[in-house]
Amino acid sequence: MEQVLALAMRAPGVDVVFQALCDAAVSQPRCALAWVGCAEEDGLGRVTQLASAGNLAHLQDIAMALDDPRSGEGPFARCVKTGQAQLLTMDAPGVLAWRTRAAEFGITNILALPFPGVPELRNHAAVFYETGADEASDAEVVETVQRMVREVAFAARAIFARRALEQSHASASQANARFHHIFNNLPTGVIVFAADGCVQYCSGAFMAMYDLDLDPATLVGRPWRELWGRIAGLHADPEVATQRVKAQMHHHKPTTAEIRLADGRILLGHYVPLQDGDQSRGALWSLQDITSLKAQEAQIHRLVHQDPLTGLANRRAFDTRLAQCLYTHAAGKILVVGILDLDHFKNVNDRLGHGVGDALLIQVGHRLSTVLRDSDLIARLGGDEFGLILPDCPGADGVFAFAQRLLAAVEPAMVLGGRTEQISVSIGFAVHQEGACDVQTLLRRADMAMYAAKAAGRRQYRVFDVEMESQIARRESLRRWVLGALHENRLELHYQPVLSLTPDHAGQAARAGVCKVEALLRLRDDLGMLHAASAFEEVIDEPQLAAPLGRWVLDQALSQVERWKSAGLSLQVCVNISPRHFLDSSFLQDVRHVLRQRPADLAQLIELELTEHGSQLNGHQAREVVKACRGLGVSVSLDDFGTGNASLTHLQLLDVSTVKIDRRFTHDLFGSNANLSITYGMLRTAQMMGLSVIAEGVETSRQAAALLAMGCRHLQGHAVAMPMSAAQLDAWLQTWRAQLPWIEVLEAGSRVDDAAIQAIVNHGVGVQQLLDQTLSDQGKAFFMQPQAHRLCSLGRWCAAHAVSSRGDPAFARFERMHVEFHALMHAHLTEPSQARLEEVESVSLALRGSFWDALLGGSP
Known part of the structure; x- marks a missing residue:
């Protein structure tokens, strides 16, 4: 048994053990031949010999198969099929086909044994051929070979176990190698800490993200604080980064955070605790460089929320911000929305071209931006229309002051297309303090106010009121009325x-x-x-x-x-x-x-x-x-x-x-x-x-x-x-x-000439100054002269036409009233009174009428 085990420990496979079995068997008395075979799983059950020893001539040219009518009832086939030992004498039905050949070699019995307890050898069997047997010798041979087969089965199990262990080790080694290869080639930086906070594993990508020129293996077993001491200063805000890491290690909960480095890069960090039930096994920290992703997000955000021409917020961003302001609007605060429209912008576009028009919009947007507070928003809503949001305006006076600053910012002349141009804006404001309101309502009111500013002459502002809405409705009704008349x-x-x-x-x-x-x-x-x-x-x-x-x-x-x-x-x-x-x-x-x-x-x-x-x-x-x-x-x-x-x-x-x-x-x-x-x-x-x-x-x-x-x-x-x-x-x-x-x-013609018009105008100016109490001392002194009626403009004109107008009753009436007027003026200036002043005004009016009668020759 020791030899078999020793052989099993060093044998590369079961074939070696099978051959040792066969060799050992034929060394026993009366065992002429031994072989080990395997029934293939090919549908026919063909038998393949794996090992053999002894008089092999007996096996020459013999083909066996489990499903073969002749060999399928032989000892090997019956052993494999039943899983039990088979001992057959030469007169048994299953060996009749080989009786003649068996007799030639002196074979008396054939014993087929399975390999018990070895699932891998279920289609295998060992076959032994005995010569010159008697009853006592049969028992001895059977016992001997059964013991040998059991030992081989034990050895086979050991071989299969060793092979499985080797394959498991190989698979684990391969898996570990693949893991390390993948881990070290991931763009994500990973570091694993043990429960005691020491580094268990660190990827090369982690080291690269922090520009550390170290072999990751040198960190294994080192405490995390030592590593952090190397990389803390690489963060945009080391103190904030340190506090975040301490909190992660302390609370031991999964967290995700953006990490900003001092060189401008942005990392996405995931902290994942490693648990075995309630027992902590450490933690994993992964880092991904998302700098380009954030740049793309910012670009997309700009495309979605920024006007490409002026760089200001666009209509989408404006509406979103206004909706937020309305949602968070607090009682007592004043939210102001403004709509600005350039005056005569179309003229600039048509006259100087769209390129100059675009340059104008850019300049206007920049000028308007300089007036805003940090909390305010300006947006280009489209065309030459801009929008303003003032989340917290300081009352009505604040609207007035802000409007004046906006108008003044746009007012200075601009050099466009090699020419100096001056532009102005019309502004409409809508003010929201209390009650329910939505984005569209505020914009509609600001738009109404803006059009009211344009209707009032442009270059000014208006604040929406209820009357304005009715005026807009009336204009819309008029517009529909005229359009209907045109179409009908x-x-x-x-x-x-x-x-x-x-x-x-x-x-x-x-x-x-x-x-x-x-x-x-x-x-x-x-x-x-x-x-x-x-x-x-x-x-x-x-x-x-x-x-x-x-x-x-x-x-x-x-x-x-x-x-x-x-x-x-x-x-x-x-x-x-x-x-x-x-x-x-x-x-x-x-x-x-x-x-x-x-x-x-x-x-x-x-x-x-x-x-x-x-x-x-x-x-x-x-x-x-x-x-x-x-x-x-x-x-x-x-x-x-x-x-x-x-x-x-x-x-x-x-x-x-x-x-x-x-x-x-x-x-x-x-x-x-x-x-x-x-x-x-x-x-x-x-x-x-x-x-x-x-x-x-x-x-x-x-x-x-x-x-x-x-x-x-x-x-x-x-x-x-x-x-x-x-x-x-x-x-x-x-x-x-x-x-x-x-x-x-x-x-028929008339006497009108420049002197006549100048005379009557001078007369009116003097009277008006008297009525307004702005007549100068020099003017008063003139009217106080005894000959004022001859020296004034009307007096000189009368003198010039006295001869040609002799006999004209209208001219004579004018001369009399002219003298009467000067007498009244002298009296009033000598002794002023309201009654005399009113009389002077009345006579002056009649005098002008008589002047025109004389001038026009009594025309109707």
Whole structure:
């Protein structure tokens, strides 16, 4: 047994033991042959000999198989099939096939034994051949070989156990090698601590993350504090990092944290306790470099939340921040939302190009940012619109001060595209203090306030109130009303004639005529009532209406001009064009389109009226459009002259043929010294520039006479004719002279000259200074002179026209009232009283009336 065990311990496999068994068996008396075989699991059970000894000639050319009809009942087959020992004599049925050969070799018995207790050898058996046996010898041989087989089975189990152990060790070694290979090649740095805090394992990636030029194995067995002493100073904030690690080691709970290093890298650290039930086995700490990932996240965040042009927050970030502010809004705090829109930004884009427009947006965004506090947010919401959030504004005064700073920040001129440009913003604020509110409501209110600021003239701010919301609703209702009328063909054009007086050779008016009309928009409602444009003019210049209305008016006016031309009537039609439409990139295309559809000579019968105080009039851009219109044969006039911010500049820049003096100057021509002076000055300026002048709002024949006397040759207003339909105008043109008998007086001429206007203006200024108590001592001294009525401007004008006006009762009445006025002035200045002051004012007013009577020759 010892020999077998010794053999088993050094044998590489069971085949060696099998051969030893066979050798040992044939060394026994009467054992002629021994072999060990294995039935293959191939479906037939073919038998393979693994070891043999003795007279092998007996086995020559013998093939066996468990399923073979002959050999399948032999001792080997029966032993394998039953798992029990088989002892067969030569007369047994299972060995009849080998009886003859057995007799040749003197074999009397065949013994087949399994290997008990060895599952790996279940298909194996040892076969022994006995010669010259008797009953006693059979028992002895069987006992001997059974003992030997048992020893071999024991040895086989030992071999298989050793082999399994070796394979287990090999697998463990391979697994350990793979583990170390993978562990050391992971991008994640890993370090494992034992329960006592000493390092058990450390990966190379961990060392690389901290730039430690050490072999990780040198750390094994060292306490964690020693390692931490090497790497603590590599963190962006060593103290915070140390406190975090101590807390992890103390609380022994899984944690995840971002670790920022001093060189800017960011690591993601996972601390994982190692537990065996309730028993701590140490901890694992893994580190992953997420610097590039965080950079990508930041880039994605910028793409999602940052405006790519200005670098400011975008609409998504703005809405998110506003929602957060509303959610965390505390009672007593004031949350302010602002909407800023650049004034006339489209003009910059159209005139200088989108590249310059982008540069402007960048500069504006930067300037606005300089005004903000750290807690505030500015965002570009889209286009030229910016949004503001002030989470904690210090009351209404704070809104005012903040708005002033914003306006002032944008105000300075900017150099764009090689040119100096000045831009302004209109700002709307919505204030939230208490109660429920949502993002959309606040934005809508701020937007309303912003549009109110634009409507008020731009370059200013407004704070939302409830009345503003009703105004917006009313404007929206008006907008829908006009759009509905446009789509349902309920718009009409009415025409108001312009009376023109052609001067004779002496420079006086000689003959009146009508060669021009102004097309005025009218809207007929569902009930058939006609409404003037004044009912909806506040929405005409809005983006949704400006261009559609402008196209319709152009087309209708040209169609009417064509009908009149066909009837032999050449009337020039003046068409009002919204400034927004006039400066739109599609405007010239619209004009070309309507002209191409009609005879070429009709272009000269259309005049485009550009409103000077239009909300978007920009002289430089308008100049190019005017020039293009003139190139098409279409003239352009400047409407409402004198009401804009840069009237003389517009005259200088725009190649217009006509200016129209606004009705607000002509309406109070006789009662206002300022209106009289401005009107006369505008007439003289336009005449010196070779421009035709039309006075609008002429309501009375007296106004007409005064304007004509001052040199205005074209008059428009109710004194001439009310606006009327084309059919009504056709009839009016047949009888208009009979309807205006005062025209004959206009044609007769007057005494108006510069001296007359200057005289009456000086008189009014002196009286107004007296009433305002601003008359200087020098002025008082002048009126106290005995001959003041001869020395004043009116006195000198009277003297100049005394001879030519002798016998004119109107002139004589004016002279008497002039002397009376000076007497009253002298009395009041000598002994002031309220009654005398009121009398001076009354007589001055009557004096001005008598002046005009004398000046206009008693015109009606």
